[in-house]
Amino acid sequence: MPRPTPEDVSLILRLYELRRDPELRRARAYMLSDFNVKTWDEMRSHYMSGDEIDRHFRMATSYWEMVATFVNQGLLNEDLFFDTHGEDIVVWKKVEPLAEAARKQIRPTWLWNLERMARRHQSWRERTYAMAKKVIEAGSKLQPAKSRK
Secondary structure, three states, X not given: OOOOOXXXXXXHHHHHHXXXXXXXXXXXXXXHHHOOOOOHHHHHOOOOOOXXXXXXXXXXXXXXXXXHHHHHOOOOOHHXXXXXXXXXXXXXXXXXXXXXXXXXXXXXXXXXXXXXXXXXXXXXXXXXXXXHHXXXXXXXXXXXXOOOO
8 A cells, every 4th residue: 555645644634523523422432332232123223213322323333434435445545544543443343233134224335335444454453463563572672570479
């Protein structure tokens, strides 16, 4: 992947500004902390109802679907995004159990961009973290503390 550009940095900062919107912040907090729906059938009673669960769910998932589309289309440097975010993976893991049934009812591509990006992001983390661990261990000037007996 090419090096990040100043435009990539500007978009990352703009996306961060959007995340600070009070309503989106509440929606994100709900998804990260309180959202515990396990099946699409359970979610259907709220979906498109306009209640708080529905609003928070749709706001947070549509935000991450939009961001994922930017990354997937190459409009935002993937490495830069993956190196500065992680919430996308958490949100995908929360909605993953709903995806198959929701795609049958809503549309076949429901949260498809988020899924694709979150899977790549997780793989990126596994590769990057393993490499970082080796570099840190090889270059560390600190010696492990000796156990006291």
